[in-house]
Amino acid sequence: MSEERRALVTGATGYIGGRLVPRLLAAGFTVRVLVRNPDKLRDVPWAGDVEIVTGDLGDPASLATASADVDVFYYLVHSMGGKKKDFEQVEKESAENVASAAAAAGVKRIVYLGGLHPLTGDLSPHLRSRVEVGRILLESGVPTAALQAGVVIGSGSTSFEMIRHLTDVLPYMPAPKWVRNFIQPIAVRDVLYYLLKSADLPEDVNRTFDIGGPDRLRYGQMMNGYALEAGLKQRPIAALPVLTPWLASQWVNLVTPIPRSLAIPIIASLQFDCVTHEHDIRSYIPDPEGGLTPYRRAVRLALEKEKAGEIETSWQDAFVEGAASDPLPSDPDWAGHTVFTDIKQRTTKAPPAAVWRVVEGIGGQNGWYSFPLAWAARGLMDKVVGGVGLRRGRRSATRLNTGDALDFWRVEAIDRGSFLRLRAEMKVPGRAWLEMRVGATGDGGSVYDQRAVFFPRGLGGRLYWFAILPFHGAIFNGMANRITATALAAGAEA
Numbered sequence: 019m020s021e022e023r024r025a026l027v028t029g030a031t032g033y034i035g036g037r038l039v040p041r042l043l044a045a046g047f048t049v050r051v052l053v054r055n056p057d058k059l060r061d062v063p064w065a066g067d068v069e070i071v072t073g074d075l076g077d078p079a080s081l082a083t084a085s086a087d088v089d090v091f092y093y094l095v096h097s098m099g100g101k102k103k104d105f106e107q108v109e110k111e112s113a114e115n116v117a118s119a120a121a122a123a124g125v126k127r128i129v130y131l132g133g134l135h136p137l138t139g140d141l142s143p144h145l146r147s148r149v150e151v152g153r154i155l156l157e158s159g160v161p162t163a164a165l166q167a168g169v170v171i172g173s174g175s176t177s178f179e180m181i182r183h184l185t186d187v188l189p190y191m192p193a194p195k196w197v198r199n200f201i202q203p204i205a206v207r208d209v210l211y212y213l214l215k216s217a218d219l220p221e222d223v224n225r226t227f228d229i230g231g232p233d234r235l236r237y238g239q240m241m242n243g244y245a246l247e248a249g250l251k252q253r254p255i256a257a258l259p260v261l262t263p264w265l266a267s268q269w270v271n272l273v274t275p276i277p278r279s280l281a282i283p284i285i286a287s288l289q290f291d292c293v294t295h296e297h298d299i300r301s302y303i304p305d306p307e308g309g310l311t312p313y314r315r316a317v318r319l320a321l322e323k324e325k326a327g328e329i330e331t332s333w334q335d336a337f338v339e340g341a342a343s344d345p346l347p348s349d350p351d352w353a354g355h356t357v358f359t360d361i362k363q364r365t366t367k368a369p370p371a372a373v374w375r376v377v378e379g380i381g382g383q384n385g386w387y388s389f390p391l392a393w394a395a396r397g398l399m400d401k402v403v404g405g406v407g408l409r410r411g412r413r414s415a416t417r418l419n420t421g422d423a424l425d426f427w428r429v430e431a432i433d434r435g436s437f438l439r440l441r442a443e444m445k446v447p448g449r450a451w452l453e454m455r456v457g458a459t460g461d462g463g464s465v466y467d468q469r470a471v472f473f474p475r476g477l478g479g480r481l482y483w484f485a486i487l488p489f490h491g492a493i494f495n496g497m498a499n500r501i502t503a504t505a506l507a508a509g510a511e512a
Contacts, residue, residue: 029094036331061419075112085123117158134168142286172206173323174332183274197238202230205311228294278404334423368505382412388496448479
């Protein structure tokens with residue numbers, strides 16, 4: 019393999035792309051990534067080793083820039099939400115833009131990750147869109163390897179998290195009839211192996227390849243396989259024909275951290291058997307050393323990674339449909355706008371480092387340091403209306419990075435040791451942020467500043483703010499008091 023080969027990765031902030039980039043670098047590729055928001059890569063370990071181009075698949079100009087001098091184009095972007103018409107049209111236009119840009123730039127190969135699907139019959143919009151994207155790329159004139167995978171099992175994957183939470187929460191499972199459908203799961207390590215090796219396919223290869231692990235299981239068997247690896251009793255499962263895909267997605271939304279916008283397309287895809295129809299890829303790419311990973315070993319590896327806090331990427335990093343994505347404007351830009359704030363300040367004898375450890379460890383298992391029932395109720399309300407809820411948690415128990423999901427917040431900015439800004443991704447009639455700042459006092463103690471900011475949308479936004487104002491007084495006061503008290507107690511024990 020030439021050391022000069024350049025790979026372009028789209029979807030580098032996603033679950034698969036974020037894991038593929040360091041493997042490409044280790045294999046000797048020069049890597050370029052195309053991202054909409056470079057700030058999301060600020061704290062990624064490999065960010066300094068890649069070239070970053072700002073843009074997206076809907077912008078032909080940025081695609082042309084990103085595709086220049088590229089040998090291998092990795093297409094790893096796929097929207098999971100949105101209205102059916104808009105969703106499929108946007109996917110189609112993005113694929114056409116990529117096909118044109120890659121052909122014009124003389125890209126030598128496109129590698130696309132799609133989904134396993136039945137060969138006949140009606141497909142869900144999610145699967146139909148993936149098939150259409152693959153068709154467009156295969157007809158682009160650029161040799162394309164369209165890899166078609168089913169359920170991906172790995173620490174932090176959406177499919178694994180759905181299986182895990184359904185099995186953990188429910189001792190008895192009333193389930194849709196699709197639990198009897200056959201699935202061919204594949205370990206994320208094997209997906210990455212095939213993606214990396216696809217760069218070396220012969221120039222005349224332009225086709226789809228089905229990829230899957232060695233096991234064909236019913237979805238119910240996958241749940242109980244997880245139960246055994248997690249040390250749980252196997253779960254009785256009753257397949258109920260009355261649970262439609264829509265009802266099942268609402269159920270998954272409520273009992274797992276997976277938001278409804280992600281649950282709906284996943285469950286719609288599970289209406290079919292998702293198994294490989296061929297394994298021709300073996301003629302071009304040998305199986306990984308030691309063979310493809312069996313399902314239960316993939317589960318075991320995922321559980322070990324989660325227990326050790328070594329999750330490289332997570333479904334939590336996915337864009338949340340309908341959530342605000344614009345950063346907080348600077349204070350001078352607020353002029354002329356209606357903005358509500360809640361500001362709290364506390365001083366403490368705890369050193370700044372102790373206060374910061376509490377701030378950076380907030381959320382997830384540690385909670386929010388005030389009125390846990392109120393926070394839980396707010397999370398449940400969010401889940402009921404299709405939001406991400408409070409159970410999304412955090413990837414690391416001790417460290418936050420820019421772009422990380424944190425319960426129903428997103429880390430928008432972090433200056434480690436002194437400043438954290440979270441952007442709300444719960445369903446609210448407006449845009450909301452929470453800022454926490456830690457500074458030093460002259461006597462070795464700290465000053466802790468906390469600010470909630472809300473830009474209301476219309477009359478509903480204003481009514482919402484005033485309705486929750488009494489709760490804010492209790493919640494945010496308690497939060498500031500408990501954070502500084504916890505830091506002081508931790509400092510005294512140290």
